[in-house]
Amino acid sequence: MLVRVRFLRTAIHSGRFNTSLVLVVLVVLFALLGPVIVGHDPNAVVGSMNASPASHPPLGTDNFGRDELTLLMYGTRTSLEIGAIAGLVAVLIGVVVGTLAGFYGGVVEEALMGATNVLITIPAIVVLILLSVALGSRSAVTMGLIIGVTSWPWTARAVAAQTSSLRTREHIDIARLSGASGFGIIVRDVIPYILSYLGMAFTLQLATAVLTEAALSLLGLGPTNTISLGILLQWSLLWEAVRQGVWWTFIPPTFFLSVVSFGLLLLNSSLDEIYNPRLQGGGGSGA
Amino acid sequence: MSARFRRYILTKLVWYLVALLAAVSLNFFLPRVIPGNPVDTIMAHFLQSGGQGAAAGKMYQAFIAQFGLERPLWGQFLTYLGDIAHGSLGQSFSLFPAHVTTLIGQAAPWTIALQLPAILIGWILGNLLGALAAFKRGAFDRNLFVTALAFSSIPYYALAIVLLYVFAVVLPIFPASGGYAFGTIPNLSWSFIFDALSHYLLPFLSLVVIAIGGQAVGMRSMAIYELGSDYVNYATSLGVSDRRVLGYVFRNAMLPQITGLALSLGTLVGGALITEIVFSYPGVGTLLFNAINANDYPLIQGITLIIIVAVLLANFLVDMAYGYIDPRIRAARSGER
Numbered sequence: 123m124l125v126r127v128r129f130l131r132t133a134i135h136s137g138r139f140n141t142s143l144v145l146v147v148l149v150v151l152f153a154l155l156g157p158v159i160v161g162h163d164p165n166a167v168v169g170s171m172n173a174s175p176a177s178h179p180p181l182g183t184d185n186f187g188r189d190e191l192t193l194l195m196y197g198t199r200t201s202l203e204i205g206a207i208a209g210l211v212a213v214l215i216g217v218v219v220g221t222l223a224g225f226y227g228g229v230v231e232e233a234l235m236g237a238t239n240v241l242i243t244i245p246a247i248v249v250l251i252l253l254s255v256a257l258g259s260r261s262a263v264t265m266g267l268i269i270g271v272t273s274w275p276w277t278a279r280a281v282a283a284q285t286s287s288l289r290t291r292e293h294i295d296i297a298r299l300s301g302a303s304g305f306g307i308i309v310r311d312v313i314p315y316i317l318s319y320l321g322m323a324f325t326l327q328l329a330t331a332v333l334t335e336a337a338l339s340l341l342g343l344g345p346t347n348t349i350s351l352g353i354l355l356q357w358s359l360l361w362e363a364v365r366q367g368v369w370w371t372f373i374p375p376t377f378f379l380s381v382v383s384f385g386l387l388l389l390n391s392s393l394d395e396i397y398n399p400r401l402q403g404g405g406g407s408g409a
Numbered sequence: 410m411s412a413r414f415r416r417y418i419l420t421k422l423v424w425y426l427v428a429l430l431a432a433v434s435l436n437f438f439l440p441r442v443i444p445g446n447p448v449d450t451i452m453a454h455f456l457q458s459g460g461q462g463a464a465a466g467k468m469y470q471a472f473i474a475q476f477g478l479e480r481p482l483w484g485q486f487l488t489y490l491g492d493i494a495h496g497s498l499g500q501s502f503s504l505f506p507a508h509v510t511t512l513i514g515q516a517a518p519w520t521i522a523l524q525l526p527a528i529l530i531g532w533i534l535g536n537l538l539g540a541l542a543a544f545k546r547g548a549f550d551r552n553l554f555v556t557a558l559a560f561s562s563i564p565y566y567a568l569a570i571v572l573l574y575v576f577a578v579v580l581p582i583f584p585a586s587g588g589y590a591f592g593t594i595p596n597l598s599w600s601f602i603f604d605a606l607s608h609y610l611l612p613f614l615s616l617v618v619i620a621i622g623g624q625a626v627g628m629r630s631m632a633i634y635e636l637g638s639d640y641v642n643y644a645t646s647l648g649v650s651d652r653r654v655l656g657y658v659f660r661n662a663m664l665p666q667i668t669g670l671a672l673s674l675g676t677l678v679g680g681a682l683i684t685e686i687v688f689s690y691p692g693v694g695t696l697l698f699n700a701i702n703a704n705d706y707p708l709i710q711g712i713t714l715i716i717i718v719a720v721l722l723a724n725f726l727v728d729m730a731y732g733y734i735d736p737r738i739r740a741a742r743s744g745e746r
Contacts, residue, residue, distance in 0.1 A: 138555075240428045244435065245679060245720045248713040252439040255701065255709055333564045340566060340683045342701045355570070359687065364570060365585050367578050376567040387562040 139392035145385035149378065153202050156195030164188065164196040164349055172368050182370040185361040193349055194374050200350040201332050201382070204266040208331035209324045211270025216277025217320065221308045223278070224285025235282060238275045246272040250334065254343035265338070265345045269331045277323045284316050322393050329386035336379055351375045351382075417732045425725045432717040436710055437489050441482065498711035503703035509711035512696060517678065517715075519588055520692035524681050527613055528673045531620020536666055538621065539628025540659060543636060554629060560622030566683035569615040573687055576611055583611050586689035612688045616681055620673070627669055631662040664734065668727050675723025679716035 157164075167187040168178070175182040181190035223234035249272045254260060257268075285308075288294060297307045313320075332351070338344055339352025340359065358364060358372035452469055473479055480488075492499065498509035538557070542550040560568075577585040589595060589605045635641065635658045644654050673680070678693055685694030693712060700708035 236424075239424070240431050243425070243428045243721055243724045244432045245676075245716055247679060247682075248432070248716050249435060249439070251697075251701075251709065251713055252436060255704075255706070256440045329562070336564060337566065337683055340686060341698055355566075359570075364574050364687075365578060367574070369574060372570055372574070376570055380563045380567050383564060384559055384562045387558060391558065 138388060139396065142385050142388035142392055145381060146389055149198065149382055149385065150202065152195060153198040157192075157199060160192050160195060162192065164192045166192075172363075172366075172371075175370050181374060182368075184357065184371050185363070185368075190370055190374065193354060194351075194378065197349045197351045197354045197375060198378055198382075200262050200345065200348050201335055201352065201379075202328075204262050204269065204335045204345070204350065205328040205332040205382075207263060207266025208269035208273065208334075209327035211267060212274040212327045212331075213277055213320055213324050215271070215274040216281055216323065217313065219274070219278040220281025221285050221312055224282040225289055225304060225308055225312060227286060227289070231282070231286070235279070238278050238282075242275040242279070247334075247337070250338060251341065251343060254338060259346045260344075262345050262348050262350070265335055266331070269334050270327075273327060273330060273334075277327065280319070280323065281316060284319060285312055288312055288315055318393070318397050322390050322397075325386045325390045325393070329383050329390070332382050333379065351379050355379075414732060418729065421725065421728045421732070425721055429718075429721055432721065433490070433493065433714070434486075436714055436717065437486055438482075440706060440710065493714070498714065499707040501700075501705055501708045503700065503705040503708070509707050512708060513693065513711055513715055516691060516693045516696040519690060520678060520681065520685065520694065523609070523612055523616065523684070523690065523692060524677045525674075527616035527620055527681075528670070528677070531617045532624050532666075532670045532673065535621040535624025536628045536663075539625035540632050540662070542625070543629045543632030543662075544655065550629070553625065557622040557625040557629070560618055561626050563619065563622075565616060565619045565681070566687055568619060569612065569684045569687040572611050572615050584608050588691040608688075608690075612681070612684050612690055615684055624666070624669065628662065628666055631665055632658060635662045664731075667730065667734070671723050671727040671730065675720040677723075678719045 165188060168189045169183040169187050170178075171183070171187050172185060173183040173187065175190075178189070181194065184190055184193065219234050219238060223231040223238075250268060253268045253272075257264060260268075288311075294307060294311055297311050302310070335344065335350055336352030336355060339350060339356045342356070344350060344352050344356060352375075354375040355372060358368070358375075361371075363369075363371045452465055452472075496510065498513075501507050501509055501512060504512060535557075538553060542553045542557075573585065577583045584590070584607055588608050589601065590608075593601060593604065595601065595605075641654055641658060644657070681692070682694030682697060684690070685692040686698045689695060693715070697709065697712045699705075700712065
């Protein structure tokens with residue numbers, strides 16, 4: 123309780139925390155409420171081809187005469203959905219591998235961390251390219267899953283380090299003496315202590331996953347039959363929108379990608395600063 | 410001591426060989442775990458685009474035989490390993506009969522020319538700025554930190570798109586696509602070099618700015634961490650001069666930054682794929698993009714293999730350098746394990 127009060131007090135006084143929270147909440151509201159308010163199919167043709175924002179407010183139309191604002195709302199929603207699935211999957215795998223390795227130590231740790239270290243060195247983008255090429259069609263959920271499956275090792279490594287430092291704490295000894303099982307101790311006495319870190323890891327994974335989705339889309343390996351921020355960018359490159367100066371089709375998705383990424387990273391670093399008083403007085407970067 | 414160091418290197422070497430084998434296996438098996446084989450996909454595309462049935466049948470047989478697809482998977486994998494060991498990555502589907510190694514060999518110099526200077530300059534400037542911010546703190550630090558964080562969190566391709574639009578379309582100062590003017594043949598004349606440079610500047614800038622941001626953020630938090638550590642407090646309380654303390658701080662904060670440099674060097678091939686696609690730059694990224702669009706599996710797998718090897722090599726060199734520079738690691742690793 124005391125920790126929470128102090129956390130809130132520091133948080134309210136941290137301008138960076140507030141800014142980033144507002145940014146993230148605005149983007150999420152735009153993605154969740156936007157489609158509900160607009161209430162029409164993003165693929166509906168509503169105007170002429172590449173109509174400028176002046177002739178078709180507020181954001182003009184794309185190469186097929188679809189409303190750019192609606193596309194942007196649905197695109198942001200899909201991107202965040204992919205990011206959230208990937209973040210959850212990555213944190214989940216990371217927690218399981220990390221706590222098992224950190225808590226049991228010995229051979230279990232050697233084996234799990236050995237595998238983790240091998241996977242860390244293999245660039246995720248390569249595995250993603252190979253997986254995406256193999257999966258001919260990819261839904262948003264599939265994209266989230268494959269991004270999550272390739273991005274957990276960093277979280278696992280950090281969780282293992284934190285768990286193994288927790289292992290020697292007194293409350294864990296007491297739990298062990300009172301006959302609790304290893305699994306029970308991990309769930310009741312280890313995970314609550316690293317929850318703040320897990321929240322931070324999730325924001326970081328979410329941000330990275332949104333950008334990864336966009337990168338894959340630009341390589342031509344994005345989600346099929348759906349609209350994401352990456353797909354919007356891919357379309358505008360495909361139809362030479364940049365070189366034709368049709369800025370309203372690529373500046374908004376670029377801006378949204380940057381805001382999502384910047385907002386989440388700033389949130390992550392300000393949380394880091396709040397939990398890690400040593401960094402206070404200027405800021406710090408997330409681990 | 411040197412025997413210990415040798416053991417450290419050997420252990421590392423074994424780990425990296427395991428990682429390489431894992432990566433090569435992923436490279437080989439991932440595209441094959443899905444039912445059907447690449448040739449089916451190619452044939453489907455061929456028939457869709459109006460190919461003849463009889464010709465398709467012959468092509469199918471030829472492809473199956475050439476890629477050894479009628480043999481069991483393990484046999485194929487062993488052949489694949491053997492081919493790699495001989496430096497052969499097979500032939501491209503879409504640019505048949507060009508060899509994958511030739512195609513990558515043509516594209517790689519463009520990518521390296523773009524990435525190597527961007528990584529090095531970004532690293533040097535980023536570290537200087539980050540260390541300065543950590544030392545000065547105050548308004549300079551706050552502004553620099555937020556700016557650096559903004560630039561390091563903007564996806565690198567987003568900056569590329571914006572730069573392309575602003576400096577090649579709105580203000581047509583720089584050419585909008587390619588590595589050199591369309592229709593010219595690369596040569597060493599001044600006019601060609603100037604032309605290539607004008608194509609080079611925008612993609613280069615889009616990479617270097619992001620690199621500076623990322624390095625500055627990392628260096629700053631490392632330096633702040635070091636500045637608050639016990640040995641600094643102790644040295645300051647002893648009255649050691651600021652300059653000397655800063656020297657210690659810089660040396661300790663540099664250690665992870667050297668890792669950072671080597672790791673970015675590992676992304677030499679795979680780190681700017683989309684920049685190249687945005688600018689239609691004739692490097693590995695554009696090659697990969699075309700290969701993906703054409704379902705050119707041998708070419709895709711060749712490029713992913715090169716990316717993997719570059720990253721593993723960089724990681725291995727980091728570990729070597731680390732074992733050499735940081736005596737703590739050397740002792741810990743070879744002592745007990």
